[in-house]
Amino acid sequence: MTHHVSYNDIKVGDEMPSYTSQPITRTHIVRYAGCSGDFNPLHHDNTFTNMIGMPRIISHGMLVMGITGEAITQWIPNKYLRKFSVRFAGMTEPVDLDDHENTKARATLTVTGKVTEKYEETGEKRIKCDITVADALGGVKITGSFVAALP
Numbered sequence: 001m002t003h004h005v006s007y008n009d010i011k012v013g014d015e016m017p018s019y020t021s022q023p024i025t026r027t028h029i030v031r032y033a034g035c036s037g038d039f040n041p042l043h044h045d046n047t048f049t050n051m052i053g054m055p056r057i058i059s060h061g062m063l064v065m066g067i068t069g070e071a072i073t074q075w076i077p078n079k080y081l082r083k084f085s086v087r088f089a090g091m092t093e094p095v096d097l098d099d100h101e102n103t104k105a106r107a108t109l110t111v112t113g114k115v116t117e118k119y120e121e122t123g124e125k126r127i128k129c130d131i132t133v134a135d136a137l138g139g140v141k142i143t144g145s146f147v148a149a150l151p
Contacts, residue, residue: 005076007118007125007150016113016129019071023095023107024059032063059092064109064141068133071111076148082126086144092135105136116145124149 026044033039041048042058049057065086072084095107113131120126126149133142 005150007127010115010118010127010150012115012118014115016072016075016115016131019074019111021067021109021111023104024063024092024109025107026057026094028063029057029059029094032060032066036060036062038062056093056096059094059107061088064088064092064133067109068111068131068142068144072113072129072131072146076146076150080148080150081146082124082149083147084144085146086131086142089140089143090135092141106139108136109133109141110136113146126150 029043033043038060042054043060044057046056049055065088068086069084072081092109093106095104111131111133113129115127115129117128118126119128126147128145128147130145131143132140134140
């Protein structure tokens with residue numbers, strides 16, 4: 001649920017509300033592949049990933065970016081976003097039934113952010129917020145930022 005946020009209510013250094021996802025499962029990955037058309041074997045074929053030296057499949061980076069976008073729009077309504085950019089920093093593995101507790105921690109993502117700037121541009125009052133997405137073990141998956149024009 002988005003909150004009413006205004007430019008005057010925000011200060012540099014304020015943190016966006018933390019957002020924690022449900023653990024990413026193989027079902028999430030299969031559904032995302034079907035929607036996006038991205039059937040790279042890295043995302044569904046354990047035989048392939050083992051052959052190239054990876055222990056298991058990984059989530060699509062854009063699925064993780066989508067979760068990040070959901071976290072942002074839980075705080076700032078989508079209509080106010082002007083820019084959203086990320087850098088992929090780590091792979092996200094889904095929950096694995098053979099190693100449930102460890103992979104559940106790696107598959108549960110928390111999005112955090114901090115306001116780093118307030119400024120005016122093209123007649124709009126804007127904020128810039130740096131964001132980080134990390135798993136429950138502290139492994140960083142995404143770093144980035146977004147800009148929003150607030151009322």
